Amino acid sequence: MRTQVAIVGAGPAGLLLSHLLARRGVDSVVVEARSRSYVEHRVRAGVLEHPTVELLRAEGVGARMDAHGMPHEGISLLFDDTLHHIDFADLVGRGIVVYGQQEVVKDLIAARLRDGGTIEFEAADVALHGLTTDRPSVSFTDVAGITREIECDVVAGCDGFHGPSRQAFAPTVVERAYPFGWLGVLAEAAPTHEELVYAAADRGFALYSMRSPQVTRLYLQVPADEDVAAWSDARIWDELGTRLGGMALNEGPFLEKPSITGMRSMVAEPMRHGRLFLAGDAAHIVPPTGAKGMNLAVADVAVLADALEHFFHRGSDRGLDEYSATCLRRVWRAEHFSSYMTEMLHRFDPGTERGDAFGRALQLSQLRYTVSSRAAATSLAENYTGLPHGGIA
Template sequence: MRTQVGIIGAGPAGLLLSHLLARAGIDSVVLEARSRDYVERRVRAGVLEHPTVELLREVGLAERLDREGMPHDGISLRFDGGDHRIDFADLVGRGITVYGQQEVVKDLIAARLRDGGDLRFEVSDVTLDGLADAPVIGFTDADGQRQELRCDAVAGCDGFHGISRGTFEPQMFDREYPYAWLGILAKAAPTQHELAYANHPRGFALYSMRSPEITRLYLQVPPDTDAGAWSDARIWDELGVRLAADGFTLNEGPLIEKSVTGMRSVVAEPMRHGRLFLAGDAAHIVPPTGAKGMNLAIADVRVLAEALTDYLRRGDESGVDAYSDTCLRRVWRAEHFSWWMTSMLHVSPDTDPFARRLQLSQLHYTVTSRAAATSLAENYVGLPHGENR
């Protein structure tokens, strides 16, 4: 087989890249190890930055997002028994939208299939060769047949555990955090409109939502926590303690999902090896506190789509040559913001009274200084694409 761009991974990054390339007249084939049903049901992030929403609207992918997404104009920071709202609309004039990653994936798959896109699910034994100048992707298709896909470029959008990054040896920057998140999806209507981030002496908690009927909540726990060791009643009791605030009520309901997610920061440099270009989690991981993971992936492929279009249609290699450096400027800004939010809101096992006072001082400053609140708001809602500070 022959195509212009071989894309490994049918998450938001790979699917959106295929869509953007198709709009520019560039052919691609998307290969995915999981089934279509699995990737459409896989629950991940739910916060879309303002630039992400604008891009999806620009390329005709926001009809259901605009109908079902939940726009938010701020978040709350809870600590010392008080609730403090960060007003995005007032501070920076834009906000975020809550819309599940799996919903973005459903929209992208439907659009690609409607437009004749080549999506191949349940492939296995993927190999990469000839990355210096003539890439070849080998794989076994869903029918058990061995195939070869020859292409001009490969986009590695196959996540942190995919094969793409393992084909070369980038420099790895890595930080492990001494805590994890116990997350639940509950069939319970949200009792407030916006997200609440809570710093409590017993640990961090996050109040979020996925729809008018479903809430998404998290508790800080040790990294080795077994989700099954936490009963539903214990989870609800602990959420009630950590999220407590005047006038706030916690609506309980049956749990749809319960899992533990580790916390780490990872960056691979460079994000390019020959004709292989990494995007999204294949190149970088952020702790979920700053809601940056999916948004960074989308920013990556926006840059990559433009670079590959210039290269494949006009022979201009300046964009592909600058791809890694361009993306990494934005990646490191998001890494810093995610680290800062995480450090400010979580209680580490080694937090002593001095460190605790510093943490509370930072929180008080953030909610009382317009300059500090504006910085949080600007980073949270997303820097405009093209501003890789």
């Protein structure tokens, strides 16, 4: 095969990049290790920032999001036994849309196949070659067991932290692991609150969220090494009720087995190696508290698509040369905001500096300031609803 851009990974980053390139007259082929069914049903993030929503609409893949997504004009912070509303619409004039990552993936796959795009699902033994030359390539074994190679001009690594793209060179990696995780459940139960609720309870953090008018998404802070088997359905609902301060909850059957997600931050610099460009989780990971993971991936490929358009149609390297630095400015802003939200809302071990009485008092002070100061609330709203793609100083 011969194409202009070989894209490794068919998550939101890889699929959206392929779609954006096609609309700019640039050919691409997407290679994905998993099956189409797997990637279309992989439940991940559900909050779309305002710039993400606007981009999907502008690029012709927002119709189903507009029909079925759930627009929100704010969030609530629950502490001191009181629900405090952060009004995004009033503070910054924009909001978010709750629409599952798997739904975005379905929309993008449908668009690429409708437009004649090539997605190679169930590709095994994916390997990258010649990345420091002007003729890199990607090899893989297809679903029929045949070894194939894609010759290209550029490789986009959109295959996550464990994929071959990030491992193809040695970027500088900085990371931070938190001593807790999120136990997440997806319940067949109608939401009882119109917006996300972030609860900073004495027993630990809880998040009340939703995926549709019929499905609720809920999380509990647990120790990083917690055994999920120790949590029965009844215990999960009881703990949610306690941490959410008696807020009314509709209980329903879980649509998937409860699972625990670790909390960590990671940034790989630079996001470029020769003709390889990293995007999304291959280059950075954020704790989910700030709802930034998928949105950062979208921001990366929005910048990369414009740079590649200039490269192929105008012969300009400038956008590609500036790609890593441009994206990393937004990445580090999102890392800071995600860390801020995580450390403000979660309980740390009482035996640690951040978990002692002094640390807890600082958390509560920050929460009270955030909900009582318009300037502090505006900063939270501005970061949560999303900063411009590529426009961070």
